[in-house]
Amino acid sequence: MKKDDKGYVQEIQDQEDDFSRWYIDVVRKADLADYFIVKGCMIIKPYGYALWENIQQALDRRIKETGHQNAYFPLFCPESLLQKEADHVEGFAPEVAWVTQGGEEPLEERLGIRPTSEAIICSTYAKWIRSYRDLPVLINQWANVVRWEKVTRLFLRTTEFLWQEGHTAHRTEEEAQEETLKMLNVYTEFAENVLAMPVLKGLKSDSEKFAGAQKTYCIEGLMKDGKALQAGTSHNLGQHFARVFDIKYLDEDQQEKYVWQTSWGVSTRLIGGVIMTHGDERGLRLPPSIAPYQIVIIPILVKKQREEVLAKVRELYDKMKDTFRVKLDDNDKFTPGWKFNEYEMKGVPLRIEVGPRDLQKDQMMVVRRDNGEKNSLPLANPEKQLGDLLEDIQQNMFKQALEFREKNPSRTENFEEFQKVMEEKRGFIYSPWCGKASCEEHIKDRTKATIRCIPFDQPSHDTSCIWCDEGDTRWVYFARAY
RNA sequence: UGAGGCGUGGUGCAACUUGGAAGCACACUUGCUUUGGGAGCAAGUGGUUGCAGGUUCAAAUCCUGUCGCCUCAACCA
Numbered sequence: 001m002k003k004d005d006k007g008y009v010q011e012i013q014d015q016e017d018d019f020s021r022w023y024i025d026v027v028r029k030a031d032l033a034d035y036f037i038v039k040g041c042m043i044i045k046p047y048g049y050a051l052w053e054n055i056q057q058a059l060d061r062r063i064k065e066t067g068h069q070n071a072y073f074p075l076f077c078p079e080s081l082l083q084k085e086a087d088h089v090e091g092f093a094p095e096v097a098w099v100t101q102g103g104e105e106p107l108e109e110r111l112g113i114r115p116t117s118e119a120i121i122c123s124t125y126a127k128w129i130r131s132y133r134d135l136p137v138l139i140n141q142w143a144n145v146v147r148w149e150k151v152t153r154l155f156l157r158t159t160e161f162l163w164q165e166g167h168t169a170h171r172t173e174e175e176a177q178e179e180t181l182k183m184l185n186v187y188t189e190f191a192e193n194v195l196a197m198p199v200l201k202g203l204k205s206d207s208e209k210f211a212g213a214q215k216t217y218c219i220e221g222l223m224k225d226g227k228a229l230q231a232g233t234s235h236n237l238g239q240h241f242a243r244v245f246d247i248k249y250l251d252e253d254q255q256e257k258y259v260w261q262t263s264w265g266v267s268t269r270l271i272g273g274v275i276m277t278h279g280d281e282r283g284l285r286l287p288p289s290i291a292p293y294q295i296v297i298i299p300i301l302v303k304k305q306r307e308e309v310l311a312k313v314r315e316l317y318d319k320m321k322d323t324f325r326v327k328l329d330d331n332d333k334f335t336p337g338w339k340f341n342e343y344e345m346k347g348v349p350l351r352i353e354v355g356p357r358d359l360q361k362d363q364m365m366v367v368r369r370d371n372g373e374k375n376s377l378p379l380a381n382p383e384k385q386l387g388d389l390l391e392d393i394q395q396n397m398f399k400q401a402l403e404f405r406e407k408n409p410s411r412t413e414n415f416e417e418f419q420k421v422m423e424e425k426r427g428f429i430y431s432p433w434c435g436k437a438s439c440e441e442h443i444k445d446r447t448k449a450t451i452r453c454i455p456f457d458q459p460s461h462d463t464s465c466i467w468c469d470e471g472d473t474r475w476v477y478f479a480r481a482y
Numbered sequence: 483u484g485a486g487g488c489g490u491g492g493u494g495c496a497a498c499u500u501g502g503a504a505g506c507a508c509a510c511u512u513g514c515u516u517u518g519g520g521a522g523c524a525a526g527u528g529g530u531u532g533c534a535g536g537u538u539c540a541a542a543u544c545c546u547g548u549c550g551c552c553u554c555a556a557c558c559a
Contacts, residue, residue, distance in 0.1 A: 011494085011508095011520095020553065039550075095558075116559090149558065150483070157558070210559095218559095230559060269559055300518050337519035344519095355518055365518080448555090482559090 012283055012345070019225040026275055027154045030284040030346045040152035040159030047346065048271065050292035052162065055270055056142065058194045058289065059164065062186050068138040068166060073120050075144075076111040081119045085244045088118060091211020095147040097159075113146040118212065118237075118263060121167045122245040129169060129259060132251045136179070137169040155272035156229075156482055163267035169247060169259040173238075176260035180236040183264040184217045187232040195270065196287040196398040197221045197277045198405055199231055200428065200477055202453030207437050213263075214238035220452040220477070222405045223276035226426025228452045228479035231273050234264035272482075277401050284347030285369055287397050288390040293327040295320065295386065296343045300336050300355025313354050316364070316379065323383050324390070344369060349393045350386065354379070370396050415443075415466050418478070422447040426480060432473035434465035442467055449478040 012029055013021040027033050032048030035041075044052065060070070076099065083089050092115045099111040114120060125137060146160045166183060170176040184201055191199045199219035209216040213235035221231045241247070242258035251257050278285040288294045299313040310330060317328040327348075329339055336353070343351055353365040363376040366386070370393045377385055410421045411430040421429055433439060433451065443466070444450050454476045465473055 018553085024552085035551080037550090091558095145559095147558075151557080161559080163559080233559070265559075267559055298518095302517060306517095332517085335517050335519085335521055337517085337521080340519050342520080353518065357518070 012281065015224060015279075015281060022279075023272075023276060024154065026279050026283050026345075032271065032275075032284075033154050035154075038159070040149055040157075042154055042158045042160075044162075044268070047292055051271060051274075051286070051290060052268060054290040054292065055195070056164070059186075059190055059266065060142070062190055063140050063164070063166065066182060066186060068140045068168075070141060071139050072141050072143065073117055073124065075114055077114050077117075077120050079110045079112060081123055082112045084119060084123075085212050085241060088212035088241075092116070092147075095149065097146045097148050114143075115145055115147045116263075116265075117141065117143070117145075117165055117167065118241055119245075122241045122247060122261070125167075125169050125259070126245050126247045129247055129249050132171050132249050135169060135171045135249060135259065136175065138166075138179075139168065140164060140166040153272075155268055155275070158268070161268050163265050165263060165265040168262045169242075170261070171249070171251070171257075171259070173260050176238070176262050177236055180215070180217060180234050180262045180264070183262070184219065184232075184234040187219050187234065187264070187266060191219055191221065191231055191270075192398060194287070194289045195274055195277075196289075196394060196401060197231065197273055198398065198402040200453055200455065202455040202477070204233075204453060205437070205440060205451045205476070207440055208451060210235045210263075212237065212240055214240060218453055220428075220479070220481075221273050221277055222401075222427060222479070223273070223482070224279065224404065225276070226480070228428065228477075228481045229269070229273050229276065230452070230481065231270060232264070232266040235262060237261040237263060278347075278397055282341075283345035285397065286347035286349060288349045288394050291347065291349050292325065293343075293346075293348050294324045294390055295326040295350045295352060296339075296348045297326065297328045297352045297354065298336055298339045298343075299328075299330050300353060301330070301332065302356055305356040305359065308359060309354060309356060312359060312379065316352070316354065316382075319381075320383060320386070324386065340367075349390060368393055370400070413463055413466060418443075418449075418466060419447055422449050422478070422480065428452065429478045430475055431466040431478060432463045433476045434468055434470045434473050436465075436468065436470075439465055439467040443478065447478075448480050450481055452477045452479050452481060 012025040015022045031045050033045055034043040036043050095115050097113045099113065100107055128134065129137065142164050144160055144162050149157050149159055152158050168179050170179060188199055188201050191197045199221050201219045202217065204216040204218055210233060215236040217234045218230050219232045221229045223229050239258040239260055241261055247259045248256050249259060275284060297313050297317055299309045301309055313328060313330060317326060320326045340351065347369060349369050351367040358364050362379050364379055365374060366377050366389065367374045408425055408427060410427060412418050412421065413432055418429055418431060440451055454474055458474055462471055463473055464471055
């Protein structure tokens, strides 16, 4: 599948030559998004938004299946509210956009546009929660948030972005921890089964932790340029926010107690993750589970048998449209070859071609986007086989991504080797770390790599830190990250 | 915020060094022929050269300022 082959699209930069350029080319050529005149703001175009809607739908179902309800909280947060929590406000202060005026009237108090909704939601929970019978509170919201970033990239880091943020309150510490991990597992299952994106999950180091959280857990994917992408986070907030916002309940034992909280989120950044996990030289490759079109039907229209072919593909489309997300492109404006390229660029998992030659044999040509395989299927009742093919593509894309990640597994206790790997092939490096932030910092200065996560399963034997040689280590994943 | 690069029809670029009629390709419009990997021919539409000043008889080109975009670094989901 090299692009040098004649006939394929030449408008997308080669991945190896300039990955950043490739990424932007794909986003724009696949019609996912466009720039707006305000820096860092992005227009999500219909094809990109359809992708987001499919992601939303699949995740929303999982969020509800685990007992959560959706709600919607306001966009504005009064300054005094935002400032209540010191760590939190310090973490977000440089990124908050402020509204200072309503119409012509200056406001008494500035209103921050939410960079995240902890302050807004916690202040509300303080009013809602009175008794242990009110717990747990399990709420999620789909919303936009604004973070005034200096450097922005389509989907990966935009000034305004769309996300989902869950905010829960619990009676006990154990229950909150259980919730934190439960949602981390929901994200993991979702990333791997729906997005076909293998992820490493684990705990964040203190320096990478969410501002105000007790513990931050995350899932980390590996992009095709060898850099890691944080794809989702789940925070155990402890009683930090409860104390600040005074979220108390009267327990069974007549004692007034603070609640234990969690928050967790994923954003439109996932779309960037899907692009960089699966994309290739011809553009986007989408897993069938989220592809806006799972199948595109392209009729080969020649003068003589035009009407017969059209009738047949329309019949085929009608048969399939309730089972699959399918598009029939019977537009006369473009040639079949043009359409092949177009839908490959857009990442459509399966292409069906039907032309005069196929009609004679009562068959159609089916081409897979994931591996380029081309096969014929009977025109009559192909639903079962197409369904199987889509399922196989979904599995295969996960497998390919996993193979990419595992291709050169790096594990080292030697810092020089660490540096060499990070310089040459990147990816994740599994190394021992003593737990000191200063070592983390030194490693970052020298290699640009940060601790992406501390995995749950730790080898029992002890060794010494890759930087300072001291003991009491945990094995962690390092990588350069987005 | 530091370093570098770039702003010219919708897109990608040329013309800038050495000031003198804004050009090419693709896209778009119309017509005909085509259609199994970005079709062909013909005729068209579309640009106050990012913006604001300045120098000059004359500025895309020189000067000053400014805004934006891209890459790398620092910061972040």
